[in-house]
């Protein structure tokens with residue numbers, strides 16, 4: 510179990526993580542989601558004792574990371590950019606880790622096989638692709654056969670087979686009672702693997718909820734409409750407080766109004782409708798709505814910063 514209690518991190522005047530409090534339970538895959546710069550990596554680094562909190566604390570099975578007697582046997586972590594010295598090979602890298610953490614050498618071949626790295630075990634890490642580095646980082650996380658896995662964007666750079674592998678690995682670990690805490694900035698990645706979601710924006714907790722519940726909650730609020738005069742209809746609906754996303758093919762996705770209200774507004778303004786339905790809310794649209802005001806870097810803010 511991982512517990513955060515008002516965990517906070519300031520970098521100078523920039524508050525990267527602001528009073529985060531939540532608990533990650535065993536037996537689940539918990540997705541840690543937020544836009545770029547939301548504070549996911551900083552939070553994970555604090556949990557792992559790699560960064561000191563400005564205030565607050567994080568506990569692993571009730572104690573601070575630095576108090577764990579055999580850290581790699583309790584928590585396996587993969588933080589991007591930490592997968593070994595370029596001059597090492599997977600085997601020498603894992604051997605050094607095993608020795609310094611009193612892990613039996615027999616685990617090295619087991620995790621190399623698990624990560625699909627046997628044939629590359631004697632190659633220099635310096636020549637590895639991003640996907641191979643990710644595999645090695647995950648192999649290292651598994652080395653101590655830990656009950657808890659903390660993985661920062663593990664799917665980055667993996668091909669389809671690699672993504673399927675890491676998904677299955679996380680699900681298996683959780684099914685065996687493990688605690689899996691995995692970050693991503695892509696809702697689509699988490700939708701398929703996470704039982705629970707913790708959403709953050711600008712370092713603050715937006716929500717923590719079961720994935721199903723989040724999808725259901727948003728599905729009830731999204732109405733889909735197709736109309737030949739979609740743009741004009743969007744204007745009329747916006748006048749009644751609706752939030753509208755214009756899709757292709759004269760399709761609108763509407764939130765903030767009920768199905769009946771959308772129908773009534775269309776009818777009273779003489780709009781012809783080709784579809785009026787309750788859309789199946791994707792987690793992507795839930796995510797967009799929840800994080801809309803917390804996105805630090807967007808194309809539009811980048812454009813403004815460049816004077817456009």
Ligand SMILES: Nc1ncnc2c1ncn2[C@@H]1O[C@H](COP(=O)(O)OP(=O)(O)OP(=O)(O)O)[C@@H](O)[C@H]1O
Pocket residue numbers: 520523524525543544545546547548549550551552693694
């Ligand atoms: N070492 C550092 N020094 C100064 N500021 C930092 C440092 N590390 C992170 N930050 C800032 O803290 C904030 C949170 O960054 P963090 O990398 O934790 O976000 P993230 O959610 O992991 O983003 P991404 O999805 O892009 O990896 C950002 O504003 C970032 O610029």
